[in-house]
Amino acid sequence: MASSIIDGKAIAAQVRAEVKEAVAQWVAQGHRSPFLAVVLIGDNPASASYVRGKAKACAEVGMGSETIQHPASMTEKALLELIQHLNADEKVDGILVQLPLPPHMDEKKVLHAIAPQKDVDGFHPENAGNLVIGQPAFSPATPAGVMELLKRSRVETRGAHAVVIGRSNIVGKPMANLLIQPGADATVTVCHSRTKNLAALSVQADILVAAIGKPHFVTPGMVKEGAVVIDVGINRIEDPSKKNGYRLVGDVDFHAVSQKAALITPVPGGVGPMTIAMLLKNTLAAATKNHP
Numbered sequence: 212m213a214s215s216i217i218d219g220k221a222i223a224a225q226v227r228a229e230v231k232e233a234v235a236q237w238v239a240q241g242h243r244s245p246f247l248a249v250v251l252i253g254d255n256p257a258s259a260s261y262v263r264g265k266a267k268a269c270a271e272v273g274m275g276s277e278t279i280q281h282p283a284s285m286t287e288k289a290l291l292e293l294i295q296h297l298n299a300d301e302k303v304d305g306i307l308v309q310l311p312l313p314p315h316m317d318e319k320k321v322l323h324a325i326a327p328q329k330d331v332d333g334f335h336p337e338n339a340g341n342l343v344i345g346q347p348a349f350s351p352a353t354p355a356g357v358m359e360l361l362k363r364s365r366v367e368t369r370g371a372h373a374v375v376i377g378r379s380n381i382v383g384k385p386m387a388n389l390l391i392q393p394g395a396d397a398t399v400t401v402c403h404s405r406t407k408n409l410a411a412l413s414v415q416a417d418i419l420v421a422a423i424g425k426p427h428f429v430t431p432g433m434v435k436e437g438a439v440v441i442d443v444g445i446n447r448i449e450d451p452s453k454k455n456g457y458r459l460v461g462d463v464d465f466h467a468v469s470q471k472a473a474l475i476t477p478v479p480g481g482v483g484p485m486t487i488a489m490l491l492k493n494t495l496a497a498a499t500k501n502h503p
């Protein structure tokens with residue numbers, strides 16, 4: 212069976228258009244535009260490009276944003292002070308610290324310093340905890356984007372067996388928590404690097420989410436006929452035919468697995484575009500919650 216492709220680019224464009232409309236309404240009610248502060252430390256080219264993408268996306272939906280850039284030599288203390296300043300700034304609705312941070316900084320300490328009500332990445336323990344217990348929380352944008360893709364592709368999650376491969380705090384764990392919440396109602400198995408007989412578990416999945424960080428890890432033998440396959444992975448592999456010498460691939464062997472899956476996300480153009488769209492949604496929610 213050949214699969215249908217979940218068009219993440221089109222769905223993300225839809226979400227962004229809805230956010231744009233909601234921002235316009237919010238402003239029409241006399242509020243200022245939602246505002247996102249993005250903190251970028253160092254000169255990692257991938258981070259710089261992600262941050263540019265976020266600023267551009269904010270502008271396109273009518274939100275304000277500011278990128279605050281500092282060299283990698285910035286001290287952790289100075290960064291914590293900057294975050295305190297942004298926490299207290301009435302004009303800032305959402306704060307995002309672009310990861311990774313330079314090695315001399317304690318990522319946990321930095322992320323925990325962000326005021327939970329401005330933590331639009333959803334990495335603060337208060338938001339992570341609220342997500343687990345089903346209370347209102349900012350959900351991390353990537354797994355929230357996967358939920359949105361499933362919903363808008365009319366994938367039935369209720370009672371489905373979802374297998375999540377990966378247990379990171381930013382993708383795998385929140386993904387599993389979103390899928391088991393009442394309303395989503397999936398039965399979830401989480402697999403990771405120490406899982407035994409992973410293929411025997413993944414092959415049972417009605418919905419398979421791959422968030423591993425290993426190119427083409429998921430092969431057809433690991434996938435049930437007719438499954439929905441969501442590929443979160445973004446991996447660079449060498450490709451001399453490309454001008455820049457590489458191309459992006461997911462964690463799923465797309466061509467082979469698409470012969471078996473009913474629905475599948477491509478890389479690029481699947482989960483990736485949803486991440487920024489969901490960040491915009493979270494920033495709008497921060498503005499409307501904090502200034503009702």
Ligand code: NAD
Pocket residue numbers: 353376377378379380381382383402403404405406409422423424425443444445446482483486
């Ligand atoms: P991570 O390295 O923090 O976690 C990877 C997880 O995979 C770990 O929990 C580990 O247990 C598991 N794993 C590793 N090797 C395994 C193996 N052999 N068998 C089973 N499990 C194994 O990575 P992450 O931050 O969760 O990201 C995962 C992937 O998703 C990466 O490719 C990353 O680039 C991508 N990503 C994409 C987006 C997006 O916007 N689409 C956002 C975040 C991450």
